[in-house]
Amino acid sequence: MSDDPFETIKVTFFQECSELLGDLEANLLALETGDGDIETINAVFRAVHSVKGGAGAFGLEDLVRFAHVFETLMDELRSGRKDCDDVTIKTLLRASDVLADHIAAAQGTGAPVDAARSAGLVAELEVLTHGQAASVAPAPVVAADEDDFGFTPLTLDLADFGAPAGLPSLDLPPLGLPSLETASAAVATAGWRIVFRPHPRLYASANDVSLLLRELARLGPTSVELDDSGLPSLDALDAEDAHLIWTIELSGDVAEAAVRDVFDFVEMDCDLSITALGGAQPAVEASLPPLPVLDARPAEPEIDIAALLAKAAAPVEAPAPAPVVAAPAPVAPAAPPPAPAPVAPVAAAPKPVAPAAPAPTLAATPSAPAAVAPVTIRVDLDRVDRLINVVGELVIQQAMLAQRVMESGLARSSDIALGLEDLELLTRDIQDSVMAIRAQPVKSVFQRMPRLVREVADMTGKRVRLVTSGEDTEVDKTVVERLAEPITHMLRNAIDHGLENAEEREAAGKPAEGTVRLAALHRSGRIVIEIADDGKGINRPRVRGIAVARGLIAEDAVLTDDEVDNLIFLPGFSTAETVTDVSGRGVGMDVVKRSIQALGGRISISSVPGKGSTFTLSLPLTLAVLDGMVVSAADQTLVAPLSAIVESLTPRVEDIHYVGGHDAVIRFREEFVPLVDVGRVMGFRDDATPLAGGVVMIVETEAGSRAALLVDAINGQRQVVIKSLETHYRHVDGVSAATILGDGSVALILDIDALVIAGRRKSNRPELKMAS
């Protein structure tokens, strides 16, 4: 992280942008499906507006310009001046894609924006906004704003701009400012006489005359006179009314704009005249007609402005009506401002007698404090990972300690053993809490997919609807990040290969628009991601033909439908007969499978011809810990993931049968499941594990099929810290990772699915060279 706070905020800005883009897209999709309302449109407007605001602060002009055009259309929609029809929503969706490109370009993480695409969308947005493309293309900001105020009286707006310095070129006809500007620019003034009569509104908006006087005093020496002749007697005084007139003489060569700037905030809430001192220039009268609000207060005694001005134009030496204050120009900023007349604060103070009825919103708030957004802090990931590592060590240390205590022969009911149990619970709590810090919803990945689907649909000319669910499912941050690529690839595949085009679909009696479902859910301690399409399903004869042609399987291999489907995961397999723009990127499903396996996950496919295919990814929730069953096989200590184990039993010889003479199966609840001799399959021993004294664990594979693992003994259930075997050694078939046990020894963690497949391969399917 940078030391420059501005750069840090910039980082925040881009983080916020990606969140805003996510919301933006989600809201636009809600509008598309008809789930949106006016608040959805407002939310879209706000998201674009916030992007624009931040971009402006960082001087990202391209982004500001694009966001502005986008925002202008959203403003039309939310004001109801424009209907939010299908065409508009489709355009907005594409505009949100380009907005994302602009943001990525500004961040320096993306390619430069496709200028033609961006300009094209700007034109489209403008057509939707104005009914035609804005003719003043170079200055879309101005063009859009004019439209913005189409329904408000223009004179008010312009007057409100206040300081002429900011907008010198704007013409303000009724105020005669241009002439003043030329005058003040040409003649060095001796100073200014300012006559200032606040309206009640000025006080009501919490402005303070003393502060204005202080600001004037910053510009040069001032003398201030107060005319309190309009002040009623105390019993007739309305504390919220305004009764005072101030005359300030400011000496020195001060630009009129600087003086006017002081009154920027209050210009519309007072009568104000600013006259050059000692000059022959005509008095410039800048007071404005009273606001409609003021008209509602007939009690205010009318003061003749003309008379007031005449008085103000009189020689300075003339005795003023009531010289309450005559401050001798305090220049130092620290000096107190000229004190206002004692009554003035009263006028500004809230009126205690008649407090306005509290707004319903205010009254409603006490009951809804729970709605406050959760407080968050941002922490460097490094720190969290360090914590996780230390907690991992703590878990191991705790396990070691427990083992030592056991070995020392202390009774299980001893204080030490009991205390140790509490410690174990606490350790587990700590671990869960730490893991929760790293957990993130998969939303961040899912949100990127609608755009992908749109683009692939455009490229392939197919009509596709993406339906997502389970976006809030949480999983470890690393897992979330590494999910994006495989999901992207599988969605591409689903649309490109899975879905038919509209004509084919209609011919098959399906809706013309294909549906791709992307879902995330928790299942038995793992996260499952499903990508399903309602397309034509896997063409098994073709897949088989390709596999044979590539030498991946023998020509006469006997394969189940499932096994044929799984051939697409073999390295070097690509079903695309022609390499298309979409899928032909040199990445096959084997790469997807490898990247999922690297995360300790598995991928499987099920397909029904004519109905579609479903890819299922199953991943561990965390890459750091695992609930495992510690077992031993041929003197090796192994850990089986608890989530896979259904139950364990002592095998009876009469339950074991051999299929084809050598494939062992075991009878389990009226069904036969394949028996995998772990010690033998893993290569720890050559001869078969003796059944006597052995233990069988019934496990369930990811695909839902069951198998029985034969081991020598079960040593107990334990939470283990996962250490990658690939990082420290290399990939071993049938093993997903390693761990360090309480006694300090290394144990391998079994990859159940790979083990079951290896067991099958070892015994009865020599002709199938299927990779695990």
Place this chain on the structure above:
Amino acid sequence: MTKTILTVDDSRTMRDMLMLALKDAGYRVVQAEDGVHGLEVLRAENPDIVITDINMPRMDGFGFIEGMRADPNHKATPVLVLTTESDAAKKQRAREAGATGWIVKPFDPAKLVDAVRRVAA
């Protein structure tokens, strides 16, 4: 005494920028994320000055200022609204709602602190 400023803005970027500029100028800053939250913080913290955005979820800046002015304790608390140069109509509405002044976005820290100083005793 250090003055407390409440900033109400739904954009984290904008909140951070306000925080940075105002803290550097020696103010204590408390934050809220929308109008509803703003009114809660207002009552809890009694800030001397309030700076609020207009476009916010749940309750926008206009509603927030109106709610604030309806509270006798905050009738005379200065409120600056964050607005864009072109938003004259919004400025006008903010004024009607009781805003004291405005800060034009994008602002630089000097301009921001200047605007705050102009409305703060």
